[in-house]
Amino acid sequence: MKHFRFLFIDKRYFTLLLAILFFSPCQGSSQEPETDTLSIKSSPNIDVFTRSLDSLVNVWYATTTPGLVVDTIYENAFTHSKDFNDSILIRRLGKIVSAFPLTYNNHVKSFIKLYTLERREQVETMLGLSDYYFPLFEAELDAAGLPLELKYLPVIESALNPRAFSRAGASGLWQFMYYTGKQYGLEINSYVDERRDPHKSTRAAVKFLSDLYDIYGDWQLVIAAYNCGPGNVNRAIRRSGGKRNFWELFYLLPRETRGYVPAFIAATYTFHYHKEHNLKPRPTLLPVATDTVMISKPLHFSQVAEMMNIPIDIVRQLNPQYRRDIIPAQNQSYPLRLAFHQSTFFVSREDTIYNYNRSKFFPNNQLVIKPGSTTAGSAAPPPGKAKIYYTVKSGDVVGLIADWFDVYTSSLRYWNNIRRNIIRVGQKLVIYVDKDKVDYYKEIARQKSGYSSSSADNQLADSGKDGDYIYYTVGHGDSVWSIAKKYPGVTDTDILRLNNIKNARSIKPGQKLKIKPKS
Template identity: 45%
Template sequence: MISEFWNKAIVPFCRLRQFLFYVYLFLPFFSFSQISLINKVSDSVQTALIREPIDNLMNEWFVSRMMVDSNVAHLNKYGFKPGYIPVYDDSVYIQRLKNLQSPIPLTYNKYVRRYIELYTIEKRKQVETMLGLGYYYFPVFEEELHKKGLPLELKYIPVIESALNTHAVSRSGATGLWQFMYATARMYDLKITSWVDERRDPFKLTEKAVEYFDDLYHIFGNWLFAIAAYNCGPGTLNKCIIQSGYKTDFWEVFPYLPQETQGYVPAFIAANYVMNYYIEHNLYPKNIYNPGLLDTIQIRKRLKFEVIARALQIPVEVIRELNPQYMKDVIPQSVTGDYYVLRLPQQKAALFYAHQDRIYRYQEYLDSKENDNQVYISPKTSNESKSNENSYILIKYTVKKGDYLKQIAEWYDCTENDLLRWNKEAANGIHPGQILNIYVLTEKAEHYQKINDMTFEQKQEMIGKKVKQSAEFHYYTVQEGDTLWSIAKKYPGITPDEILETNQIESGNIKPGQTLKIKKKI
């Protein structure tokens, strides 16, 4: 019965996340009676990776330049002396965790204690900084969790993921407060381009992270499993459960988990403890710069941060910290009819509304001087007379696996020499992920901009070439209401990520009528 439940409930899923927490399976358990007896654990590779997001937080501009000391006298209800580090018996930790009355089982054991000690003894300064940042971020997390009816305790996941640092990027590429991998972001419709990475937007990313947790809970029906799956991926967790003999208790599956996940859940429990009992450990929130109430402005035209800063008399760094999703201090031009978001303190937002026409005109003036978007050249100078000059616009193409220059030139109605002239580095060859500059007629820009998201078959059909169907693949025509997840379930062993990779789909979006290749499993 249990076996049937797990096989039905836990669908094989791509491993979405590899990053951040590497810890020993068996960490030494210390018992302290006096703080002078503390021996710090050596900086192993795993411990260093645990500390990394916490330590990196202190290098951030808004922390290093805008942090002031708190007046903590009114918080120090136990009369602790400055610098004193309280340490408690196991029974105290057990009772305090029980008092939190969480719908998520906050079990206490030696692994949890090790992380409590990491936060309350070794990383005190960083914890006080996170407590200060929590005043700003925790209400954002709580609002989204409340909308979905999920446990509010999940708001502490970003404490262990990113140390509440919107700019955090792990060694494996996980990004933002909730540390989303690229594949996860695509599945949850977050925009990632050369200009924008919505994983850095604390509001949008929080919304998608809550959706992801809701999905994980519906798969596993157990919050500790859902939290573990957030770290190692549902597919990996499913294998661990099978190896355990389909155990339904998290701590019975614990020995089969990857080492980083064996540290992840105890760290989450410890974060819940520390964020609620920091005063009992003589820890107090730092006063981090808080912009106060924010206003959201819809932006449809290209706009540089430096232009906004000059017009509103606000530091570029503040705009950058409030809008971390913009990679190059530029809000790009909207090409799809929607808009981008600019967040500013309310008073500055009011100034922007009052002077927005002047701000946009100044940006257009700078753009006309730089001439960085529009060019007036004929790419096909060998085939067209110089008197037949047309207006061309620059667009981008991301090279896919198997692409070569002659092929790309056919898709964009230009020549290989044109591509080499516009992309000097392509003379040494092209590679997947490389961004190519391509100039196209302005009047046909909309047509050419769609090519980047087409499958190989669609691009070849566009120029009148049929692609021979391979015996290695199934071919599926997307129907109304289909999602990558629902299509993957039709083919055992296939994951949404494999569909994206096989069909070279960058955006993660699929449309009715689109033909997808599904690799046959042997």
């Protein structure tokens, strides 16, 4: 209890106490710990983590935007089983210089398989994004004297997606809850959410991790507490009779947290040995060298994008902390991050950019968008685009709708003021499509709106059988991952291997895929 006496003496520790009280427990924390033995194939911990990973990386830069993440072709995608020989994995982990105990067991092995076999495409995307984010993480961690391996936390927290928003309300690369973010100095209001600012949220995360280490003095417990909250870890310690080893507390922790430390070890392994598993970073168009300019007047991303000929989604990705594509610089200045050479161009044309379409975006130089209203930019179609509507039906999700209409997931959310990917059956969504393809997309909207879940069942039932196999006809908006989810036990890797497909994005509507359902 002496740690908690210090919390009331030092202001920094008082802040941490408040964070402990309001840090939301992770999913499943209210359930009693289970004591069943976990297997590599059927671990409930890895199932929970897999669903979370699928959700986090199903974002516009990873699945629907060939302009940001450069597509690659899978070559020799499937690792030989010898690479999962226990002695090889133990030897490789032992060669990694780390302040963390890189324990090896079946839990860790199952997550290594998840990263290197089952989620290869997602991991390759994260490997590419790490070129942009890791130098930032390492600089802040090094300045605070923390282990650089903590840079892998955002890999398992957000899949390196600064716009990630969990069902519990955590946001950003480091997945801060609202109250914890405020306690660590992050600004959160109707226009700005610094939990999504890669630089400021990283500094806040470093402070939070430092405070947790002062309490536990053990990095495995620190990252467990980061995931589910110190309250859950403290409860597990009390119920264990005072034990302070993660693996001894394993079954007393919430289910998701049981997979968190193994996932962290597996992420560390995967990023060190991705070449040995033929995992190749997918290049991104995010500039490695960036700089900021301070904005002193309200500015809309469209003004920047159109005057500087930059795709607006690149501006959004470099500045994810601005919720409505608006920098609300009325009473204070805010930073705008651009590629290094673009920042110098902005300074040379600053007044021209401010004045471009100013009366449209800021009548009387005022912020006019009310919190909760439709975001700016949805009233008039973007250049070369036309407005169509799609009515949401049961079973629809934002990512699939964006795929059907070949738009960014972030744009679909932006046009319709969608938060947390929550949409309602019967909701009418605005979608901007190419003017010369309006009829094509209207037909897709008509077909999809009338495509009921029962017709989906009929499609599966009528797919055609050949011995132990089923043939599935690819429809508009289908992906290998979404097709695999229709068949319990079947993974996207199974479908790729069975159909000799090297590039998961190469499937086309009308193509027949062979599937072997699990018995």
